[in-house]
Amino acid sequence: MNQSATERMTREILFNAFDMNCVVHQSPGLWRHPRDRADRYVDLSYWTDLAKTLERGKFDALFMADVLGVYDVYGGSTDTALREATQVPLNDPLMTVSAMAVVTDHLGFGVTCTLSYEPPFTFARRLSTLDHLTKGRIGWNVVTGYLDSAARGVSGASAQPKHDTRYQIAEEYMALVYKLWEGSWEDGAVLRDRARGIFTDPARVHRVLHEGEFFKLDAIHLSEPSPQRTPVLFQAGTSGKGRDFAARHAECVFMAAPSKTVAKTYVADIRGRAAAHGRDPRSIRIFNLTTAIVGRTEQEARDKHQEYRRYVSHAGALALMSGWTGIDFSAYDLDEPLRYIRNEAVHSAVESFTTADPRRVWTVREVAAHVGIGGFGPLLVGSAAEVADEMESWIADTDLDGFNLAYVVTPETFVDIADLLVPELQRRGRYKTGYAAGTLREKLFPGQGARLAGPHPAAAARRISLEAAE
Template structure:
């Protein structure tokens, strides 16, 4: 039986996100990113299209690698300015009933104790529709903003992240028993103190001394865990902690081995590799006819900002592209920035040679994923082929313009995928985790490490 195709919308609380320059298109509304009506309208559109979730990226720090300056990012709105994503979620949850929210939050610069409470609060307010994309960052500018000279080394960041996860698991799963909250009006007892436990942790990077988690157990306790690292150390982290993995790459030839590597790592840890859902990035541009779709794509390309594209790529790779000739070949550099973006255009596909001009063309619309253009039938065919070739479970759908591209998907592509039996006819009931993994699975179970910290289990 063919896999059900899952869709997340991929966005960020900023202008344009993955398509630098497209904010200048007359149909794009992302310049309104700092107003709630834009986000409320987007949430309603996504729920109408039965999207599994809205996956919100976030980056702490400014893209200042290009030309050793933030000027290019500022001129072109290359993910600058950007606002905090978590504050959007309550408003969007209030106008939807089923849409999930996977939100990126960087653990490198915030203690686990207040962060754990914030996520529990969102899990309560969304009625269990919250997920956390666990990231450690890749910009030195973020580290400088947090009072450090530069970011911690790439693999060392994951070592710290492993300990961070242990702490938040203790808070979410090990402080309050399921039966701790009584809400007993007659006796005037809200919580049974004997069923609330103090958390202690004394590790290499974090210390919690005899304190309780401030939030009562939320519908999911631990939010659905997303992760986006595909380096060897990132894969280890994903195989241990992630329920959903997001990866980007220009072709099935790049994506397929990354999917396989994470599944193999998970199996080695005793997890069911099929239960780690893999999402890859894709941008979809639709038309009622092939000619209409191609004309729309050509129209979009006239709004690309080459400088903005290189500002993004410089930030993702830690390599200053401002001094490169357009026809110069991009060669691999290893540093403490993100690894996937550099691998995508150097060694992930040894049969392809990338120039700087190619990078601009690739990043200009949709960032680091493929762009699929055509009628709903053509695009559905290509998506089915992509699933067959890569073994992914879903797509994180980037946009050229928003909300227009998502409206097209809801109105044109979703009906076609549904007709083929590849897309859910309706939302499943329950929390985000239940919608993704099945009824009765609101909370993490063994062998996931979080389950080992839970106290007072009632089920």
């Protein structure tokens, strides 16, 4: 066994909880289950209770998904999404964070914000504000969007920009927010000098001048430096363009590979691209979407799984798949093999079920059944020991760092993980028994510090700004 494989057998496994400010996130139909409480998403106590459960389970972060459109590709209508509550109705994920931060001390918060529809200047302030209020526990899941309905709703455009154009916009957007977060205010700018009546030293605050292809700005950042300055950067695109973007910018990558074969390919490619950009391949934490149904015994877990399956909505699953892939699955026969079609939605979504693993041919029916509980990722069912075995196998075989854990029934799924699976992993020495001190970045990357360092481009933005001011 080589050194890399040996290291994987002892690596501490990381957990994010995967949720969304809506009724149906990744398991369409399960909101009807009598023990599910997802329809309480409009109550603040739902979120504060969830945060306390996750902190009890030593989860690294709550990863909050979001979209700004509706799933209207399936059948060319919003009817199925509305009927099935398929990620609609949907509220703003950022509004829940402050309340959850108050009732926790360590849990991180990764929030999805679509840069295609967020002005960089005001967005940078919102994230700095949350970084202050959480004492450095905020992360940003950088996405470019994939729904034409979002473009129609936000800007009135008939469609979103092309896939590759969205990543060109994203590169410039990142350069601009790095300038705001890292380069506008020096560390010593805020004096709070009551005796002299000087709160901020103007000489240490610098205007950000940016004139690019997509954005123009002449302003100072409105917020003083927050604990992390730049939030922890998550990225959720695993298309070719998405992987290259992740290799340049991401600290944490979220992917949704349905098999080890697909996951191993994606992980190796992302780490290889990071090295090509001069970054340490291990400086990126990679999480795969996974759903775990855990019982006190194997039989209890399998009974839960059978019980949950009775509530799955295949129409809701296909509405999600149609939105993710841009393919109207209402026009397919259920037993027709899924073919690769390149379009302007999520390239990696359809790749995961087609070209990424040529040994497996999925029918539309099989995809609907798979997506029906937990979305794209694998489903692990068993006792705590069995699920722990599977997770250790995934880490060893694919070089993942951890899992974004979707729920089937909430909060039941997360309670079972916190109370059954986590203690088993702790007994094996594969999961933390306490949180490290410091910010989210310091917890995820021990020894790195609260702020991004070179060769990450955010650190370069800080250096260039200070050199220009001298």
